[in-house]
Amino acid sequence: MTDQHPALSLRGLAKRFDTKVAVAGVDLAVPTGSFYGLLGPNGAGKTTTLSMAVGLLRPDAGEARVLGYDVWADPVRAKSLLGVMPDGVRLFDRLSGAELLAYHGLLRGMDPAVVDQRAAELLDVLALADAGRTLVVDYSAGMKKKIGLACALLHGPRLLVLDEPFEAVDPVSAALIRDILHRYVGGGGTVIFSSHVMEVVERLCSHVAILAEGRIKRVGTLAEVRGDRSLEDVFVEVVGGRTATGEELSWLSR
Amino acid sequence: MAVPVTVPERPARRVSAWHFVRLKLRVLGNNFRGQTWRVALFVLGVLFGLWFAAVGFFLLAVPGLAGESRYALMIAAFGGGLLTLGWLLLPLVFFGVDETLDPARFALLPLSRRTLVTGLLAAALVSVPALATAITAAGLVVTAGVLGGWAAALVGALGVVLGLLVCLAGARALTSAFAAMLRSRRVRDLAAVLLAVLAALLGPLQLLVLAAVRQTDWDRLDGVARVVGWTPFGAPWTAGVDVAEGRAGAAVVKLLIAVATLGVLLFWWSRSLESAMVGTASSGPARTPRGVAGGAVAQLFPRAVGWARRDRFGALVARECRYWWRDARRRANLITVAVVGVFVPVMVNLGGFSFSTEGGAAFGGADSSPALVSLSMIFVGALAAVTLANQFGFDGSSYAANLIAGVPGRVELRARMAAFSIYVVPMLLVIAVALAVVLGRPEWLGVMGGALFAAYGCGLAINALVSVLGAYSLPESSNPFALNSGAGFTKGLLTLVSMVGSAVVAVPFVVGAALLGDVWLWLALPVGLAYGGGAALLGAYMAGDTLDHRQPELLADVTPRR
Numbered sequence: 035m036t037d038q039h040p041a042l043s044l045r046g047l048a049k050r051f052d053t054k055v056a057v058a059g060v061d062l063a064v065p066t067g068s069f070y071g072l073l074g075p076n077g078a079g080k081t082t083t084l085s086m087a088v089g090l091l092r093p094d095a096g097e098a099r100v101l102g103y104d105v106w107a108d109p110v111r112a113k114s115l116l117g118v119m120p121d122g123v124r125l126f127d128r129l130s131g132a133e134l135l136a137y138h139g140l141l142r143g144m145d146p147a148v149v150d151q152r153a154a155e156l157l158d159v160l161a162l163a164d165a166g167r168t169l170v171v172d173y174s175a176g177m178k179k180k181i182g183l184a185c186a187l188l189h190g191p192r193l194l195v196l197d198e199p200f201e202a203v204d205p206v207s208a209a210l211i212r213d214i215l216h217r218y219v220g221g222g223g224t225v226i227f228s229s230h231v232m233e234v235v236e237r238l239c240s241h242v243a244i245l246a247e248g249r250i251k252r253v254g255t256l257a258e259v260r261g262d263r264s265l266e267d268v269f270v271e272v273v274g275g276r277t278a279t280g281e282e283l284s285w286l287s288r
Numbered sequence: 289m290a291v292p293v294t295v296p297e298r299p300a301r302r303v304s305a306w307h308f309v310r311l312k313l314r315v316l317g318n319n320f321r322g323q324t325w326r327v328a329l330f331v332l333g334v335l336f337g338l339w340f341a342a343v344g345f346f347l348l349a350v351p352g353l354a355g356e357s358r359y360a361l362m363i364a365a366f367g368g369g370l371l372t373l374g375w376l377l378l379p380l381v382f383f384g385v386d387e388t389l390d391p392a393r394f395a396l397l398p399l400s401r402r403t404l405v406t407g408l409l410a411a412a413l414v415s416v417p418a419l420a421t422a423i424t425a426a427g428l429v430v431t432a433g434v435l436g437g438w439a440a441a442l443v444g445a446l447g448v449v450l451g452l453l454v455c456l457a458g459a460r461a462l463t464s465a466f467a468a469m470l471r472s473r474r475v476r477d478l479a480a481v482l483l484a485v486l487a488a489l490l491g492p493l494q495l496l497v498l499a500a501v502r503q504t505d506w507d508r509l510d511g512v513a514r515v516v517g518w519t520p521f522g523a524p525w526t527a528g529v530d531v532a533e534g535r536a537g538a539a540v541v542k543l544l545i546a547v548a549t550l551g552v553l554l555f556w557w558s559r560s561l562e563s564a565m566v567g568t569a570s571s572g573p574a575r576t577p578r579g580v581a582g583g584a585v586a587q588l589f590p591r592a593v594g595w596a597r598r599d600r601f602g603a604l605v606a607r608e609c610r611y612w613w614r615d616a617r618r619r620a621n622l623i624t625v626a627v628v629g630v631f632v633p634v635m636v637n638l639g640g641f642s643f644s645t646e647g648g649a650a651f652g653g654a655d656s657s658p659a660l661v662s663l664s665m666i667f668v669g670a671l672a673a674v675t676l677a678n679q680f681g682f683d684g685s686s687y688a689a690n691l692i693a694g695v696p697g698r699v700e701l702r703a704r705m706a707a708f709s710i711y712v713v714p715m716l717l718v719i720a721v722a723l724a725v726v727l728g729r730p731e732w733l734g735v736m737g738g739a740l741f742a743a744y745g746c747g748l749a750i751n752a753l754v755s756v757l758g759a760y761s762l763p764e765s766s767n768p769f770a771l772n773s774g775a776g777f778t779k780g781l782l783t784l785v786s787m788v789g790s791a792v793v794a795v796p797f798v799v800g801a802a803l804l805g806d807v808w809l810w811l812a813l814p815v816g817l818a819y820g821g822g823a824a825l826l827g828a829y830m831a832g833d834t835l836d837h838r839q840p841e842l843l844a845d846v847t848p849r850r
């Protein structure tokens with residue numbers, strides 16, 4: 035039954051914190067097999083939206099479905115299909131990389147032998163094997179991103195939800211991650227990730243949504259959203275940015 | 289490319305201690321924003337503080353109000369000394385320190401060490417315990433004033449302020465020193481031993497006090513008070529009384545002693561502050577784990593968990609086990625359990641011993657009985673389990689991983705109980721056996737074990753529920769003793785609730801020990817194991833259901849707001 039459903043569908047998701055409306059009704063359908071980029075300025079509500087979509091934050095209204103399974107009504111089925119890399123959340127970082135992967139794998143009910151084999155492969159490919167038994171607390175920021183990605187990939191999910199996967203990652207590793215994600219989508223998986231790096235989104239994505247002030251402002255395939263301009267122009271136009279010129283901050287250049 | 293940056297010779301405005309106080313008040317206020325229950329808890333904490341302060345005030349003011357100068361020095365020396373001792377030991381052993389202003393946050397600001405230390409000290413004054421202590425100690429000023437007039441009151445007030453500052457600086461210095469030691473790979477085991485010795489000192493101290501009170505030999509007590517009055521513990525508090533009794537010279541020397549103590553403590557504190565500020569990144573022993581070769585799964589499981597199946601439950605137990613050891617905060621909690629768990633039953637059951645030897649009575653638990661032993665064991669069991677009252681708070685936002693994987697609440701709680709028990713049950717057994725040996729009553733072992741495990745099991749059950757409903761976030765600080773502002777009272781309240789709850793549920797074991805006689809000596813252990821085990825499983829079952837319904841809320845509760 036899962037095939038006629040979108041990989042992820044959000045309907046009317048909304049969340050307010052005290053007086054601040056962080057997400058004001060987001061509808062989104064992420065088709066199976068797509069590579070979906072969620073763009074938006076700082077504080078747009080990307081993290082909040084994705085957290086609600088994967089079951090980390092209870093929405094005030096609306097529903098989220100993963101391949102047809104409601105994340106909040108049938109969390110077990112939905113979560114087994116999901117791989118998530120949240121942002122601003124600590125890993126169980128008093129474990130070494132290998133221990134962390136083993137932990138995630140077993141939590142997902144995988145066979146220990148398979149966990150061993152995949153963990154070794156992932157550590158190797160992501161160039162984390164050299165870290166050996168260093169605890170994840172002592173990893174660099176980029177290494178933490180990479181081990182987080184490995185944890186999300188380990189159980190072979192159908193849908194990957196990644197919050198800012200390219201933040202703090204060096205160019206070589208970024209290329210590596212792009213490769214991995216491409217192969218994953220090529221093999222029938224679906225990826226949705228948030229980012230503010232336009233080049234990455236333009237290079238990778240088949241679909242884009244631009245979120246600002248808790249609402250979807252533009253959505254569609256990359257070509258539809260971009261038209262004949264660059265994605266950055268569209269983004270700036272939608273978000274209504276300002277550029278600092280003239281007299282303000284003049285003390286910076288004394 | 290050289291960017292021309294002008295360096296101002298002097299900051300436009302000097303940073304003073306007042307800025308820190310304002311900053312603290314502001315942070316406190318912002319913490320309360322939109323959190324009604326936090327405000328309520330805080331108000332409750334203030335009321336409690338005021339109540340204790342009022343009682344303390346009148347106790348210390350008694351000699352003055354009664355115009356009775358005979359006991360003035362004694363009360364000042366012992367009362368003040370107890371206050372100081374409490375400030376030094378309680379944060380380490382139980383309460384932790386309020387770290388509304390985490391020193392590490394100031395690392396990048398161009399502040400001199402001196403500004404920082406005085407500022408943080410001033411900010412520390414703005415807290416409920418500090419204010420309560422100030423009110424309490426004001427009783428000494430009243431005593432000095434009534435007995436000796438204005439001059440005495442003035443000196444008394446000066447002494448009390450100094451005493452309060454010594455308390456604050458001492459608490460900070462000691463906790464940061466221990467934090468540094470617990471962080472360091474090299475000396476952290478030494479730190480554990482030291483902490484144990486410190487806490488164990490409370491035992492003999494209490495015996496001494498009890499014996500002293502029993503004797504009511506006022507002359508000798510007076511002598512002790514005089515000696516205490518010359519130590520840093522008593523010096524600031526007794527200065528006022530000294531003036532009232534016409535020893536102005538002694539008062540001056542005592543004030544100087546207090547100032548010197550304060551100076552040394554502040555210096556010590558600033559040293560450890562610096563090391564904490566430099567090493568902010570990692571809050572635990574950055575130890576590279578050594579050991580088993582093999583696959584990832586084999587690495588995850590410590591030897592003590594080798595029996596577990598390689599599945600979800602096993603993974604949870606293994607991870608928890610690793611965390612109880614690798615996380616400095618959790619380790620500090622384990623140490624506390626071990627220390628308090630040893631010395632409280634010894635004190636309670638041997639308390640009679642020091643008196644009975646005077647009368648030449650037989651050695652060995654003259655005052656103890658199966659019921660009393662059961663009671664003290666219930667305390668130990670409940671205390672051990674209370675460590676889990678904020679078990680999700682230890683994890684902070686990393687708990688998200690379990691949420692994403694969809695771990696059922698019951699499995700989660702059962703695994704956490706199992707992992708904690710791997711450390712605690714052997715410890716409890718050792719305590720029970722040791723106590724039986726010391727008391728010379730090996731036949732009581734069954735009674736003790738029964739009460740112990742019954743209380744521990746009930747405690748696990750109650751704390752499972754408390755940890756799901758009453759979780760609060762802990763600061764991501766390098767100091768394992770650090771608490772968020774206001775969390776101290778929450779912690780105390782939850783601890784009290786769950787300890788009383790566990791004890792009440794385990795009370796049948798005291799009754800049994802008191803009424804059933806010799807049959808109970810044999811029955812207690814199996815009944816206790818079944819009772820405790822059953823309670824724990826039932827607790828995990830019920831609390832697990834609650835957890836399933838509020839996982840995201842729990843995650844939000846334990847995620848530190850930055």
Ligand SMILES: Nc1ncnc2c1ncn2[C@@H]1O[C@H](COP(=O)(O)OP(=O)(O)OP(=O)(O)O)[C@@H](O)[C@H]1O
Nearest residue numbers: 051054055056074075076077078079080081082083
């Ligand atoms: N726990 C919270 N309490 C109160 N307000 C919050 C909380 N989490 C987020 N917000 C607010 O909700 C809004 C959206 O935040 P969110 O983290 O979703 O933004 P974002 O798009 O991920 O931004 P960034 O690109 O900087 O990561 C922000 O204005 C933020 O201040």
Ligand SMILES: [Mg+2]
Nearest residue numbers: 080081082121
């Ligand atoms: Mg974000």
